[in-house]
Amino acid sequence: MTTKSDTSVKVIEVGPRDGLQNEPLPVPTEVKVAFIDALSEAGFPIIECTSFVSPAAVPQLADAEEVMRRIRRRAGTRYLVLVPNERGLERALAVGCDAVALFAAATEAFSQANLRASIADTLARYATVTVRAQAAGCWVRGYVSVAFHCPYSGPVAPEQAITVALRLLEFGCDELAIADTIGRATPDDVARLLEKLLREVPAERVAVHLHDTTGKALDNVAVALSAGIRAVDAALGGLGGCPFAPGAPGNLATEALLDFLDTLGYAHGIDRRALRDAWLTLQQGAPELVQRGAARASARSVDPTVAEELREGGA
Numbered sequence: 679m680t681t682k683s684d685t686s687v688k689v690i691e692v693g694p695r696d697g698l699q700n701e702p703l704p705v706p707t708e709v710k711v712a713f714i715d716a717l718s719e720a721g722f723p724i725i726e727c728t729s730f731v732s733p734a735a736v737p738q739l740a741d742a743e744e745v746m747r748r749i750r751r752r753a754g755t756r757y758l759v760l761v762p763n764e765r766g767l768e769r770a771l772a773v774g775c776d777a778v779a780l781f782a783a784a785t786e787a788f789s790q791a792n793l794r795a796s797i798a799d800t801l802a803r804y805a806t807v808t809v810r811a812q813a814a815g816c817w818v819r820g821y822v823s824v825a826f827h828c829p830y831s832g833p834v835a836p837e838q839a840i841t842v843a844l845r846l847l848e849f850g851c852d853e854l855a856i857a858d859t860i861g862r863a864t865p866d867d868v869a870r871l872l873e874k875l876l877r878e879v880p881a882e883r884v885a886v887h888l889h890d891t892t893g894k895a896l897d898n899v900a901v902a903l904s905a906g907i908r909a910v911d912a913a914l915g916g917l918g919g920c921p922f923a924p925g926a927p928g929n930l931a932t933e934a935l936l937d938f939l940d941t942l943g944y945a946h947g948i949d950r951r952a953l954r955d956a957w958l959t960l961q962q963g964a965p966e967l968v969q970r971g972a973a974r975a976s977a978r979s980v981d982p983t984v985a986e987e988l989r990e991g992g993a
Contacts, residue, residue: 684906684908685943685944685945686908686944686945686946686947687903687908687909687910687939687944687945687946688723688724688885688908688909688910688946689722689723689910689912689932689935689936689939689946689948690722690723690724690725690726690758690885690909690910690911690912691717691720691722691724691725691726691912691913691914691932692726692887692911692912692913692918692929693713693717693726693913693914693915693917693918693929693932694710694713694714694717694725694726694727694728694745695726695727695728695729695739695758695759695760696726696911696913696917696918696929697913697914697915697917697918697929698710698738698739698917698967699729699736699738699739699918700738700918701738701964701967703964703966703967704737704738705738705963705964705967706963706964707741707744707745707748708748708963709959709960709963709964710728710741710745711745711748711749712959712963713956713959713960713963714727714745714749714757715749715750716952716955716956716959717914717953717956718749718750718751718752718755719752719949719952719955719956720948720949720952720953720955720956721754721755721947721948721949721952722755722948723754723755723756723947724755724756724758724777725755725756725757725758726758726759726760726779726911727745727746727749727757727758727759728741728742728745728746728759728760729742729759729760729761729762729766730742730759730760730761730762730765730766730767730769730770731760731762731766732762742759742769742770743769743772743773746759746770746773746774746775747773747774756776756777756817757775757776757777758777758778758779758819759775759777759778759779760778760779760780760781761778761779761780761807761811762780762781762793763803763807764803764806764807764810767807767810767811771814771816775816776814776815776816776817777816777817777818777819778811778816778817778818778819779818779819779820779821779855780804780807780808780818780819780820780821780846780851781793781820781821781823782797782800782801782804782820782821782822782823782842782845782846783797783800783822783823783824783828783842784822784823784824784825784828784834784838784839784842785797785824785828785830785831785834785838786831787828787830787831788823788824788828788829788830788831788859791830792823797842801842801845801846801849804820804846804849805849808849808850808851809849809850812850817852818849818850818851818852818853819851819852819853819854819855819885820843820846820847820849820851820853820854820855821854821855821857821887822839822842822843822846822854822855822856822857823857823859824857824859824860825839825843825856825857825858825859825863825871826839826858826862826863826867826868826871827858827859827860827862827863827867828859828860829859829860836870836871836874836875837874839856839871839875840871840874840875840878843856843875843879844878844879847879847883852883853883853884853885853909854879854883854884854885855884855885855886855887855911856871856872856875856884856885856886856887857886857887857888858886858887858888858889858895858898859887859889860889860891861888861889861890861891861892861894861895861928862891862892863888863894863898864894864897864898865894865897865898865900865901868886868898868901868902869901869905872884872901872902872905872907873905876905876906881905881906881907881908882908884907884909885907885909885910885911886898886899886902886907886909886910886911887911887929888910888911888929888930889918889928889929889930890916890928890929890930890931891928895930895934896930896934896935896938899930899935899938900938900942903942903944910930910935911929911930912929912930912931912932912934912935913928913929913930913931913932914931914932914933914953914956914957914960915931915932915933915957915960916928916929916930916931916934917929917967932948932953933953936948936950936953
């Protein structure tokens with residue numbers, strides 16, 4: 679059982695999927711593959727690689743099959759992919775994926791915008807998807823999107839998010855990711871939701887996925903850590919955004935999270951030199967994307983010296 683004294687934190691790198699999905703210019707497949715391979719060398723336990731959604735919905739990830747065929751899989755790393763339905767799962771399994779994520783919303787408005795279905799219909803779909811994924815030997819993660827604030831409905835009551843989270847667990851998800859999709863959560867918001875959720879769910883089965891729109895992501899991480907959470911999502915350079923969530927410009931930056939964990943004395947196991955190499959890989963293959971990431975980093979919670987390193991190709 680996770681306790682507050684545990685000093686190791688699992689950092690999940692979501693840059694290749696959540697970091698790239700909303701970019702206006704296409705990132706070449708070979709750059710994505712090299713980026714994921716470089717992140718593997720950094721030692722991440724989980725890398726969120728791509729999404730098997732309709733290419734018409736998210737054109738940036740239309741090459742999901744090719745990416746997953748070409749990456750080099752490292753022992754000890756899970757290569758996570760998003761699947762919205764049975765068709766997405768079939769596509770993922772066909773190219774050897776063994777870790778999948780489902781994403782459900784805490785509000786009806788966001789569910790319709792993101793999945794074009796009600797929460798009830800989405801969960802009914804996932805009941806079948808989860809059974810098939812587990813039968814194929816997949817590790818399954820369940821996201822609860824807009825768990826704190828919705829761009830269409832406003833503030834979200836903790837009970838709304840928890841209801842969806844518990845349904846995902848009933849289906850057999852191995853891990854829950856509670857998402858501040860538009861980065862509007864405050865530490866009080868996070869504390870309220872986790873206090874209620876952790877009455878029902880062991881902390882070791884919960885992760886937090888935080889966007890950094892208002893610069894509070896690290897404050898929210900601190901609250902999660904104090905509650906016993908030991909799994910945190912982040913994206914190198916603070917890349918990211920959601921095409922269906924106005925106001926979600928970027929994720930918590932991986933390098934800022936690692937600095938924060940180092941300061942607090944938490945182990946994370948990420949090789950900083952290899953992480954820098956991953957950033958250089960992205961910089962060389964998609965320089966305009968990196969420049970935008972550096973600008974976002976300097977405008978949010980990333981330390982100015984880190985933002986400067988990003989501009990110069992470091993991490």
